[in-house]
Amino acid sequence: MEKRTEFLVPAEAVSVVVMPALFEVKSGSFELDNILLKPADANLLLARQKEREIQAEKSRVPLEEPNQAKWPPAIRAEGNRIVTVDGGKEVWLQGLNVPSLEWSLRGEQVFKSVVVAIEEWKGNVIRLPIKDDYWFGKDLEDGGKAYRAVVDQIITLASNRGAYVVLDLHRYRAPRKEFLDFWKDAAERYKNHPA
Numbered sequence: 001m002e003k004r005t006e007f008l009v010p011a012e013a014v015s016v017v018v019m020p021a022l023f024e025v026k027s028g029s030f031e032l033d034n035i036l037l038k039p040a041d042a043n044l045l046l047a048r049q050k051e052r053e054i055q056a057e058k059s060r061v062p063l064e065e066p067n068q069a070k071w072p073p074a075i076r077a078e079g080n081r082i083v084t085v086d087g088g089k090e091v092w093l094q095g096l097n098v099p100s101l102e103w104s105l106r107g108e109q110v111f112k113s114v115v116v117a118i119e120e121w122k123g124n125v126i127r128l129p130i131k132d133d134y135w136f137g138k139d140l141e142d143g144g145k146a147y148r149a150v151v152d153q154i155i156t157l158a159s160n161r162g163a164y165v166v167l168d169l170h171r172y173r174a175p176r177k178e179f180l181d182f183w184k185d186a187a188e189r190y191k192n193h194p195a
Contacts, residue, residue, distance in 0.1 A: 008048060064156050071159045072124070074194035085194075093164065095125035098154075102129040102170035105140075105147055114154055118161040126158050129170035132182040148189075159195035 009016055016037065022030055074085040082091045096117050100108040110128075117123045130151060137144025151167075158165045169182055 006044070008045070063153060064160055066156050067160045070162055071194055072162045072164055075164070093125040095123035095127065095163070096121070097127040097129065097168075099129055101134070101147075101150065102131045102168075105134055106150060110150070110154060111157060114157045115161070118158060118163045123163065125164045125166060126154070127166045127168055128154060129168040132169055132171075132179065135182060135185070155190070155193065155195060159193070164195045 018035065020030070020032060073089075073091075075082050075091050076085050077083075078088065082093060083089060084091060098107075098110055098113045098117065100110055114126055117126060128151070134140070134147040135144050135151075137147065140147075155165050167186055169179055171179065
């Protein structure tokens with residue numbers, strides 16, 4: 001059997017990993033031979049880029065100004081419950097993860113995802129994985145300013161809809177001392193923000 005697959009490789013990629021797999025196989029052999037990687041047709045690349053630009057424009061959410069009247073109340077932990085700071089009313093958080101800021105400086109439709117998660121799926125919390133190297137602008141000309149602005153806008157989108165954001169420093173294994181700089185900076189930035 002001969003298979004042909006075309007896919008785009010991001011311009012910044014330095015390698016391509018091919019991971020063929022078989023599912024629910026009872027017996028037989030699986031051999032790979034004559035794998036060939038070659039540039040795709042330039043017209044195909046241009047058409048797909050145009051299609052991505054159109055999709056990005058359709059999914060763009062306009063920037064919002066903070067509207068504190070709509071923000072949720074500040075919360076805190078009390079034993080194994082989450083309660084409002086004022087009044088101690090229990091808050092039940094249900095939401096979802098909005099990934100991509102851990103691998104992308106601008107995320108992949110993160111603004112639209114936050115709005116849909118809250119307005120259509122009725123979530124009241126967003127888990128937002130982020131990357132500290134982007135936060136501090138490691139190897140970036142702006143020192144991470146644009147990345148932090150994206151995180152700020154996500155927090156504004158969520159809080160303007162009465163929802164919370166849980167920042168997830170997306171690093172594997174146990175926390176290490178080197179992560180303190182990020183948590184201190186993020187805590188200072190959002191210390192007076194109830195969401």
